[in-house]
Amino acid sequence: MSLFDHLGISVDDLPRSIEQFDPVMQALGCTRQDADNGVSWYKGEEELILFPAREAGSGPHRHGRVGFQHLAFPVDSRAEVDRLHDIAIGAGWTAVREPKPYPRFNERYYAAFVEEDNGIRLEFMHNPPKEPVAD
Numbered sequence: 653m654s655l656f657d658h659l660g661i662s663v664d665d666l667p668r669s670i671e672q673f674d675p676v677m678q679a680l681g682c683t684r685q686d687a688d689n690g691v692s693w694y695k696g697e698e699e700l701i702l703f704p705a706r707e708a709g710s711g712p713h714r715h716g717r718v719g720f721q722h723l724a725f726p727v728d729s730r731a732e733v734d735r736l737h738d739i740a741i742g743a744g745w746t747a748v749r750e751p752k753p754y755p756r757f758n759e760r761y762y763a764a765f766v767e768e769d770n771g772i773r774l775e776f777m778h779n780p781p782k783e784p785v786a787d
Contacts, residue, residue, distance in 0.1 A: 658692075658699035659723065663770045664711045666691070666704045672768045673702060675743040679736055680725060713771035715748075722765065722773035729778055730762045736776040737764035748773060758782075 663669040670691055674684060677700065682693035692701040700723075705711065713720060727733055734751050741747060751764035763777035 654697060656698065658701055660701045660703055661720070661770075661772055662703050662705040663772075664705050664708065665769070666702060668769060669702050672740075672743050672745055673700075676736065676740050676745070676774070679739045680727075711770045715767070715771060715773055720772070722775050724763075724775040724777050727776055727778055733762055733764050733776045733778050737766065740766040740774070740776075744768070745774075751776075 673691075673693070677684065677693035680693075680695065682695045682700070685692050685694065690701055690703040692699050694700075715721065725736070727736065730751070737747070737751050745766040745768050748765040748767050749763070751762065753759075754761040754763055758779070760782070761777065761779045763775050765773060765775050767773045
């Protein structure tokens, strides 16, 4: 069983958020489904949903304040981290941290962080398993 079934995020400008999220979510292999009051992308049983904020103009979310911090997407290679970062930047996301190694986590960890207009932060990360030690 998955840890999460879905994640819902409220945004100020749903059409603008769709412009920013759609290229990234499509690049992650997700399928988009539009609804009357939101949009979702799913892959298998997991789903990310955007809803219009109930209080217009109440954003953006500020990183580091109480609430959502970031969502990390594991990918298969460093090249995929770089590719997703470039797609996000092309869709209007802001680079928070360019793709780079994160040795403070471990010597294999490589990631990039981006943020969109609502202050929603995503991480694209590659963290391959540790090589087994030969006997």
